[in-house]
Amino acid sequence: MLEVRGLTKAFGALRACDGIDFEVREGETHAVIGPNGAGTTTFISQLAGNLLPDSGSVHFAGSDVTRLPAPQRARMGLARSFQITSVYPDFTALDNVALAVQARSGRTGFWKAARGDASLVEPAKQALQAVGLGERTHVFAANLSHGEQRQLEVAMALATEPRLLLLDEPMAGMGTEESQRMITLLSRLKQTKTIILVEHDMDAVFRLADRISVLVYGRVIATDTPERIRANTEVRKAYLGED
Amino acid sequence: MRSRLILWVLAIALLVALPPVMTAIGQTFYIDLVRRIMILAIAAVSLNLILGYGGLVSFGHAAYLGIGAYSVGILAFYGFTNGWLQWAVAIGASALVALAIGAVSIRTSGVYFIMITLAFTQMLYYLGISLEEFGGDDGMRLKAKSQFAGLIDLREPITFYYLALVLMLASVYLVYRIVNSRFGVVLRAAKSNEARTRAIGFPPYPYRLAAFVMAGAMCGLAGALYANHTNYIVPGLMSWQHSGDLMFMVILGGMASTAGPVLGAFAFIFTEEFLKVLLNWVAPIFGKRDWAEYWAILMGPVLVLSVIFFRRGLAGIFYKPDA
Secondary structure, eight states: OEEEEEEEEEETTEEEEEEEEEEEOTTOEEEEEOOTTSSHHHHHHHHHTSSOOSEEEEEETTEEOTTOOHHHHHHHTEEEEOSSOOOOTTSBHHHHHHHHHHHHTOSOOTTSBOTTOHHHHHHHHHHHHHTTOTTOTTSBGGGSOHHHHHHHHHHHHHHTOOSEEEEEOTTTTOOHHHHHHHHHHHHHHTTTOOEEEEOSOHHHHHHHOSEEEEEETTEEEEEEOHHHHHHOHHHHHHTSOOO | OHHHHHHHHHHHHHHHHHHHHHHHTTOTHHHHHHHHHHHHHHHHHHHHIIIIITOOOOSOTHHHHHHHHHHHHHHHHTTOOBHHHHHHHHHHHHHHHHHHHHHHHTTSOHHHHHHHHHHHHHHHHHHHHHOGGGTGGGOEEOSSOOEETTTEETTSHHHHHHHHHHHHHHHHHHHHHHHTBHHHHHHHHHHHOHHHHHHHTOOHHHHHHHHHHHHHHHHHHHHHHHHHHHSEEOGGGGSHHHHHHHHHHHHHHOTTOSSHHHHHHHHHHHHHHHHHHHHHHHGGGGTOSOOGGGHHHHHHHHHHHHHHHOTTTTHHHHOOOOO
8 A cells, every 4th residue: 555665754864764764565554653853844844745755655545655745645645644633623524524525536527616516515424424523524624623623633534535655643632531532533534544643642543553663863763563562572672661 | 684685685786776776866976986895895794704714914905906906908009808807817927926925925924925915016116106008106097997898898887887796795705605615614614713723634735825816816807806996006005095995895895705895895985985075065164165184184093983883895795693
């Protein structure tokens, strides 16, 4: 599904990504973890197409997307959510998601009225239902709680019917209760979706991930199942702060 | 929604009734004034498409008023008085120039965008001044009003008035349809959150450029009307003050609202006229004869206060968000 070879990105003397090899299999939930400053943000920005690598390659669904800008990658089926909540505050929840539906419905009917168009509204409602926002469709995104805005982001990512979901810290800034709700939501999604999950909440990571890659100083030091990552001495040393 | 519809119907009824009423009481000056306002309102409505809905702070929108006006003036100068041809050229030339200016300037954002659109318009302004053949700095007289072969006679002030009214309403409706279309939703989304819009799969650039060209074309039509209204075409039409006036109409009336730019155009010009009358009335007290030209000194504070007190513009008085 996604294959990364020798991905390198430096900012001056700092090598934020230093020859990363990484692979996501169809259907798996692949978590990426790393201590602060490990380069996770730089890494996934390059996966999404917001940042171009210095060297190395990214293949998605069989084609080379290394130099492809973000909108084109999104059209190929790579949907991302943002670490910092990124919705349209002045649009309603429904309009937020309807726009995402419109993105995958191609370039036809551009002059048609967008509001009240069943081909946009119905799938949008379904996506909102799927993330548990079915009751909040006509609320402006600015008036949703932080947790609800994060759910909305997932709904938007879902609505593009992606082949790969790239979730950048979906639990960031959430309270315990909101986190639990998000974990329930994601564990339902992972049954049908391929997901890359970047997350600092270890509880969520170990409950959701099929495989985990550990990033330290811009290198992948281990990729394995959650049990074996937990047992991996190198990971414990570098990441969990044990010696 | 319904109450807004009633307001629209009332406003239109008022504008329709104005010419016969003003003719009856012998105040034909107001027919002329409102006609000018409605023509400028078309320009403001077009600017609202990119400024209000697109978030593109174009500080050079008067350029298209000038291009539209000069298209009519120059064609008439060479004897082409067919209105269809003139107005088609006015719209087409404005669209082409908007395409060229937009293609370069939309790659920038923020202050750079403002400065580039301003710079391009200043270039056109000085081009107008340097066109000696067409009057240069003094401008040119329109040889004959646009001819519409017996269909519409623009020399009839009231006929022209109603044409301006119809075209103003058409432009309001057109922009309303554009911003509520799938295209328009992407345009507004790119203003609201650009990174998100890219991530969903919409590159903002082509959408913004298309809107920029549409706004330019629409403003070109306003320019063609303006030339016929004043019968005189001057480079000053493209000056940065004029671009600023258009921006203020949009901001005063309410950005990203359907009626805002129209309200803004009316409020702006009425205030200007009122201040001129006021100053001419006050001047003799101080032993001066004519102070009307200093109206802008009073207009400044009025605009500052209105921006402070009407955050969402005049349209915000009538309109509250739904949820």
